[in-house]
Amino acid sequence: MNLPPHSSASILLQSHDFGLVLNGAEMHRDGSFVIRDVAPGAYTIMATVENATAPMMARQSLQVAGNSVEGLRLAPQPGAVVRGRLRLEAKGNVNRFDPSQIFLALQSGEPEDDAGVFTLGQGFSNLAQLAPDGSFEWKDVPPGNYYVQLAGETGANHDWFVKSELVGGRAADEAGFSVNGGAVVLDLVVSANGAVVEGLATDRKGETIANAVIVAVPEARLRGRLDHYRKAVSDQSGRFTLHGIPPGDYTLLGWESVDGAPYYDPEFLKSCEGQGSTLHVNEGDRKSVQVQAIAEAEEQQ
Known part of the structure; x- marks a missing residue:
């Protein structure tokens, strides 16, 4: 694994079969690492670079059979920026729409991450509050597939649901949208008519x-x-x-x-x-x- 100067990395290994996380990787100065006593099965490995000028991470699926896995290469990169704007569709009175009360959650769409074990990188929060103009933004988003979910629906907005997600002008599919560095622009339509x-x-x-x-x-x-x-x-x-x-x-x-x-x-x-x-x-x-x-x-x- 290539690391920036004066930085280090932490590595987590998540089992798809048992929802367990192993964090006992041996890290060496040259960027190589070893995780011992790994049982056969399907895993996701995630590396987070520490002490870098910007948060960096890498994530990769891994299948472990009876033999040792050697030569695995991880290439950490800076997290992405995911930003966009939300529009509300409603019948009748929409005066109750208060952006300051709306929070959005960026949820992992990775099949193996259904247990939600990974924290998606140090310093990254998957919650974003809607700005008065309906805009929102997440920074330092790790690579992966995601979808947006309304968070904290109570009272006036408990009948709301995310009706559509446009990513760069195209509709996201059932697996969500892919993030792999750079910037991702979303247009969300939320319906108040669930x-x-x-x-x-x-x-x-x-x-x-x-x-x-x-x-x-x-x-x-x-x-x-x-x-x-x-x-x-x-x-x-x-x-x-x-x-x-x-x-x-x-x-x-x-x-x-x-x-x-x-x-x-x-x-x-x-x-x-x-x-x-x-x-x-x-x-x-x-x-x-x-x-x-x-x-x-x-x-x-």
């Missing part, structure tokens, strides 16, 4: 239950995008409301009790998807449903 689904959570006897976890899971091709999931918890009368659902097809699932967020895990979904109901929404829809929550004993089968 679908709303409300209903009752019941047990298998048809009785309403409180504190059930209800999740709208997007179709398979979008399950790597956390911004397409919607979650709610039923109140004491069993009622719930899912806000700001982007148009599309979903599986509506409920659990009487669930630890963490396993519904982001494809393997977990395979075990219970058949117990869900299909849901299709268009922009601005309002629908009422009833969801039979999966009992804890059924979940463990």
